[in-house]
Amino acid sequence: MKTQFSVAKFDQKLQERWGEVMEEKKQCKGCGGALPFVIGFVAAVIAGWVLFPDLIYSKKTQPIRFSHKVHQEQGMECSSCHTFRDDGSFAGLPNNESCMQCHADVIGTDPAEVAYVEKYAKTGKEVPWLIYQYQPDNVYFSHKAHESFECKSCHPDVGKTDTPPVYYENRLSGYSKQTMKMWQCERCHAENGVSNACHVCHK
Amino acid sequence: MGLDRRGFVKIVMGGVAGTLFTPVIWQSLDDVSIWSQNWGWIPRLNKGEVKAKSALSKLCPAGCAVKVKTVGGLPFAAIGNTANPMSKGGVCPICTGGAQLMYSPARVKSPMKKVGEGKYEAIKWEEAEAMLVEKLTPLKGQDGKIAAISGDETGTANEVLSAMLAGLGSTGFYVMPGEMFTATKGVKLMGGNGQPGFDIEGSDLVLMIGADALDSWGTTVANQKAFAATRPTGGAATAQYIYAGPVLNNTASVCDKWVAVPPTAMATFALALANQLIAAGAVSSAADFGDYKALVAKYTPEAFEAATGLKADVLKDLVAKIKAAKAPLIVAGASFGQGAGALDFVAAASLNVLLGRVGQKGGMTLLGAAPKAIASAADRENAKDAGSFLASVATGKATPGALLIYEANPAFALPQAAEMAKAMGNIGFKVSFSTYMDETAALADLILPAPHPYERFDDAMNPYGVSKPTYLAGKPVVSKPVADCKDPVDVLLAAAAKLGLSLGFDTYADVIKAKATALGGDFDALAAGGIWNGEAKGGALTLGAGALAKAVPVKTDEKAVALAPVTRLAYGTASLATPPANLVTLRDTELVGKDLFVQMNGATAKKLGVAKGNKVKLTSGSGEIKARVHVSEGVAANTVAVLLGFGRSAWDEFTKGKGENVYKILTVSDEAGTGLKVWAGSTVTVAKV
Numbered sequence: 001m002k003t004q005f006s007v008a009k010f011d012q013k014l015q016e017r018w019g020e021v022m023e024e025k026k027q028c029k030g031c032g033g034a035l036p037f038v039i040g041f042v043a044a045v046i047a048g049w050v051l052f053p054d055l056i057y058s059k060k061t062q063p064i065r066f067s068h069k070v071h072q073e074q075g076m077e078c079s080s081c082h083t084f085r086d087d088g089s090f091a092g093l094p095n096n097e098s099c100m101q102c103h104a105d106v107i108g109t110d111p112a113e114v115a116y117v118e119k120y121a122k123t124g125k126e127v128p129w130l131i132y133q134y135q136p137d138n139v140y141f142s143h144k145a146h147e148s149f150e151c152k153s154c155h156p157d158v159g160k161t162d163t164p165p166v167y168y169e170n171r172l173s174g175y176s177k178q179t180m181k182m183w184q185c186e187r188c189h190a191e192n193g194v195s196n197a198c199h200v201c202h203k
Numbered sequence: 204m205g206l207d208r209r210g211f212v213k214i215v216m217g218g219v220a221g222t223l224f225t226p227v228i229w230q231s232l233d234d235v236s237i238w239s240q241n242w243g244w245i246p247r248l249n250k251g252e253v254k255a256k257s258a259l260s261k262l263c264p265a266g267c268a269v270k271v272k273t274v275g276g277l278p279f280a281a282i283g284n285t286a287n288p289m290s291k292g293g294v295c296p297i298c299t300g301g302a303q304l305m306y307s308p309a310r311v312k313s314p315m316k317k318v319g320e321g322k323y324e325a326i327k328w329e330e331a332e333a334m335l336v337e338k339l340t341p342l343k344g345q346d347g348k349i350a351a352i353s354g355d356e357t358g359t360a361n362e363v364l365s366a367m368l369a370g371l372g373s374t375g376f377y378v379m380p381g382e383m384f385t386a387t388k389g390v391k392l393m394g395g396n397g398q399p400g401f402d403i404e405g406s407d408l409v410l411m412i413g414a415d416a417l418d419s420w421g422t423t424v425a426n427q428k429a430f431a432a433t434r435p436t437g438g439a440a441t442a443q444y445i446y447a448g449p450v451l452n453n454t455a456s457v458c459d460k461w462v463a464v465p466p467t468a469m470a471t472f473a474l475a476l477a478n479q480l481i482a483a484g485a486v487s488s489a490a491d492f493g494d495y496k497a498l499v500a501k502y503t504p505e506a507f508e509a510a511t512g513l514k515a516d517v518l519k520d521l522v523a524k525i526k527a528a529k530a531p532l533i534v535a536g537a538s539f540g541q542g543a544g545a546l547d548f549v550a551a552a553s554l555n556v557l558l559g560r561v562g563q564k565g566g567m568t569l570l571g572a573a574p575k576a577i578a579s580a581a582d583r584e585n586a587k588d589a590g591s592f593l594a595s596v597a598t599g600k601a602t603p604g605a606l607l608i609y610e611a612n613p614a615f616a617l618p619q620a621a622e623m624a625k626a627m628g629n630i631g632f633k634v635s636f637s638t639y640m641d642e643t644a645a646l647a648d649l650i651l652p653a654p655h656p657y658e659r660f661d662d663a664m665n666p667y668g669v670s671k672p673t674y675l676a677g678k679p680v681v682s683k684p685v686a687d688c689k690d691p692v693d694v695l696l697a698a699a700a701k702l703g704l705s706l707g708f709d710t711y712a713d714v715i716k717a718k719a720t721a722l723g724g725d726f727d728a729l730a731a732g733g734i735w736n737g738e739a740k741g742g743a744l745t746l747g748a749g750a751l752a753k754a755v756p757v758k759t760d761e762k763a764v765a766l767a768p769v770t771r772l773a774y775g776t777a778s779l780a781t782p783p784a785n786l787v788t789l790r791d792t793e794l795v796g797k798d799l800f801v802q803m804n805g806a807t808a809k810k811l812g813v814a815k816g817n818k819v820k821l822t823s824g825s826g827e828i829k830a831r832v833h834v835s836e837g838v839a840a841n842t843v844a845v846l847l848g849f850g851r852s853a854w855d856e857f858t859k860g861k862g863e864n865v866y867k868i869l870t871v872s873d874e875a876g877t878g879l880k881v882w883a884g885s886t887v888t889v890a891k892v
Contacts (some may be wrong), residue, residue, distance in 0.1 A: 047228060089252060
C-alpha cells in the first residue's frame with residue numbers, strides 16, 4: 001500500500017530536528033566556543049618559545065676542562081695559542097704539538113691537565129675539541145680579514161672562564177648553538193659597508 | 204565542561220596556529236637545510252696549514268723535482284720547483300697529477316697473497332715478509348734461481364737489488380727496456396764508455412732523429428724549458444728544432460720542421476744525411492772515418508728516397524741548416540722511447556762525431572759511471588734486458604724459482620706482451636713490489652705495496668738525456684702513507700739480513716744518503732729540491748763504422764706497413780697507466796669509447812684499401828689488435844701509428860678496458876751484429892673487419 005505524504009508530519013519532523021540542532025549549538029557554546037583554539041594557540045606559543053629551545057639542543061662538555069683563566073694568569077694572550085700561520089691562514093685551536101710545548105708532562109696539580117697528558121699528549125691523539133663556531137666547507141672565512149675585531153665580538157668570551165662553556169649541539173643540524181648564521185654575517189657586512197656578494201664567502 | 208571532538212579540533216588548530224608564531228617550524232626548516240651540508244658521504248675539506256714541500260716525483264721516467272702543496276699535511280697539488288736548475292719550475296703532465304695518483308683507487312692497499320686464480324687475500328706485513336724469506340731461502344746460492352726485474356732506470360734501488368742478488372749467488376738482475384739501455388750499448392760500439400748525454404740547452408740546431416725530446420724522451424721538462432728559452436716572447440727564435448720521425452707528435456708539432464721518416468728507415472735517414480754532409484765537406488778525425496765514408500756512400504739520395512718516401516731535397520735542406528749552425532746537435536732515440544737497436548743509435552749519434560760535436564758545448568757528451576753506494580752492485584752499463592730474460596723463461600732456457608719485480612710492469616709493457624705474461628707463469632714464485640695494482644701485480648703470488656713518491660725516499664742518478672752527471676734525491680712529503688705500504692728497498696734489506704746477507708744498510712734512506720755522500724753531495728740540500736751536478740766528459744768516440752757495416756737493411760713484406768707506436772707522456776708510461784685526470788685530454792681521433800684509432804696518411808689508407816672510420820685488424824707475428832682508422836697526413840709513408848699505453852686489464856675503472864695494448868703486436872727480432880732484441884721496426888698487416 002502506498003504511503004500518503006503528510007505536510008503536517010513533515011513540518012513536525014522539521015521542527016524536532018531544528019530543536020536538536022539548536023540544542024547541540026547550546027552545548028558547544030558550553031564547552032568553550034573559541035576558547036579551545038586560544039588554549040591550543042597559547043600552549044603552542046609557550047612550548048615553542050620555552051620548551052623547544054631546550055629540546056632542540058643537547059648539552060655537551062669539552063673533552064678536557066680547559067681553563068683559559070689559568071693560562072691568562074700565566075701572561076698568555078689569545079694569540080699565544082690561537083695563531084696565524086705564515087701564509088696568513090688561522091690555525092684555530094692549538095694542536096698537541098703546541099700544547100705539548102708546556103704539557104708534554106704534567107706540570108701542575110689540576111686533574112684536567114693530568115687527563116690531557118695521559119689521554120692525548122702521551123698517545124699522540126689530537127684532542128677532539130668541540131668547535132663552538134664551526135663553519136661548513138662551503139663557507140670561506142678569513143680570520144685575517146676580520147683581524148681588527150675583538151675575538152669576543154664573534155666568539156664566546158671565554159678568557160676569564162675556568163670551565164669552558166657548555167656546548168649546545170643542535171640535534172637536527174649538528175651545529176653548535178653559537179655557530180654564526182649567514183644572516184649574521186650579512187648584517188655585519190652591510191653595517192660595515194662590505195660586499196655581500198656570494199663569492200665573498202662562498203668561493 | 205567536557206571536551207568533545209569539536210573542542211579537540213579547535214585546540215589542535217590553535218596549537219598549529221600558535222606554532223607558526225614560534226621558532227619551531229622556521230628553525231627546524233633552517234636546521235634541516237644545514238644538516239644536509241654535513242651528510243656523511245659528502246667529502247670534507249682537510250683544513251690546516253698550506254705548505255709547499257720539495258719532492259722528487261718519479262712517476263715519470265726522468266723524475267720531476269716538484270713542490271707538493273699540502274694542507275694539514277696532506278698533498279692536494281703538485282707544482283714546479285723554480286729553484287731546481289733542471290726543471291726550472293716546470294712539471295710534466297704525469298707528475299702534475301701526483302697528488303691525485305696518491306689517492307688512486309688502483310693503489311695496492313696492503314700486502315696480498317694469491318689464494319686462487321685472480322683471487323688475493325690481504326695479509327699482515329709480518330706474514331708477507333716471512334713468506335718472502337721462506338721462498339728465497341731454498342734458492343739461495345743457486346745462480347739463475349732468483350731473478351729481479353727493475354723498471355726504475357735511475358734509482359739506487361737497483362744497486363740494492365743487484366747487490367742482493369749477487370750476495371745470494373745470482374746474476375739474474377734485469378732492467379725494463381729503455382733508451383738508456385740501447386744508447387749505452389751503442390756508445391760501446393763506438394769505442395766509448397758510459398751513458399750518452401745531449402746538451403740541448405747549449406745547441407742552436409737540435410735535430411732529433413726519433414727522439415721525442417719535447418714530450419716523452421729523456422728529461423722532458425728540462426728539454427721543454429731549453430726549447431722555450433730559445434723562443435722569447437715577441438723575439439726571433441735563437442735555435443732551430445727539427446724532428447725526424449714517423450709521426451707528427453707533440454715534439455714535431457712545435458718544431459721548425461718535421462721530416463716524416465718511417466720507423467723502419469731511421470738508420471737509413473741518419474746515414475743518408477751523413478752521406479750528404481760528407482759530400483758537403485764534412486770530415487772527421489775519427490780513426491774509422493774512411494770506413495764510415497765508404498759505408499755511407501751506399502746511402503745515396505736515391506736509396507734515401509726509396510726507404511723513406513721523401514724527396515732527397517729534404518737532405519740538402521738539412522745539410523744547409525746544419526752547416527749554418529754554430530752548435531748543431533743530433534739527438535738519437537727511438538720514436539717511442541724503446542725498442543730501437545744499438546745500431547740505430549750509432550747511425551744517428553755518429554753524426555755528432557762526424558760534425559765534431561762530442562764533448563762540445565751544445566753537443567753530445569758522455570757520462571762516466573757514478574760512484575756506487577754498494578760496492579758489490581752491478582754496473583749500470585752492464586745491465587741485462589728483461590725482455591730477453593723472459594723470452595728465455597718462455598723457452599725454458601732460464602728456470603728461475605723466484606722473480607722479484609720492482610716498479611716494473613713486464614706483463615704489459617714488454618713487446619709481445621701476451622707471451623711475456625705467459626712466460627711469467629713458468630716462474631714458481633713472483634713478488635711484485637708495486638704502488639698500483641697493475642697487470643704484473645695481478646699475476647704475482649705476493650704483492651707488496653710500495654709507497655707513492657710523496658711517501659718515500661728515492662733518488663735519480665743521471666736521468667737519461669742529461670748532458671752532465673746529475674743526481675736528484677727526495678724524501679717523504681707525508682708523515683704516513685695512505686696505504687699500508689713499506690719501501691720495497693727496506694723490505695729487501697730486511698729479507699737479505701734474514702737470509703744472512705748484510706749490504707751495510709738497514710733502510711733505503713741510509714742507502715741514498717750514502718750515495719749522495721759518495722758523489723760529494725749533501726742529501727739535505729738535495730731533498731730540499733736541490734741538484735748535484737758533475738762534469739761531463741767528451742771521450743774519443745769512433746763513428747761506429749765497424750758495427751754499422753754489420754747492419755742489415757730492414758726488409759719489409761710488400762703487404763705489410765711499418766708500425767709506429769706513439770707515446771704521449773700525458774697518457775702514461777711503461778709502469779703507469781693513464782692518470783684519470785689526463786684521460787680527458789684524449790682526442791676523439793685517438794680513442795673513442797673503447798675503440799683505439801690507428802692513424803695513417805691518405806696514400807697509405809688508399810694502398811691498404813681502408814677509409815676513415817673503418818674498423819681494422821692489425822696483425823703481426825706476435826698477435827693482433829683491432830682499431831678504427833683515422834686518416835691523417837701527420838704520419839710517414841707506409842706507416843701506421845697507434846697510441847701506446849692503452850688496453851689495460853688491471854688498474855682502475857678509469858683506464859681498464861679502454862683501447863688495445865699495442866705492445867702485443869710489437870715483434871721482437873735480433874739486431875744483426877749486436878744480438879740485441881729490437882722491435883722499433885715492427886711491421887703489421889692491416890685488414891678490414
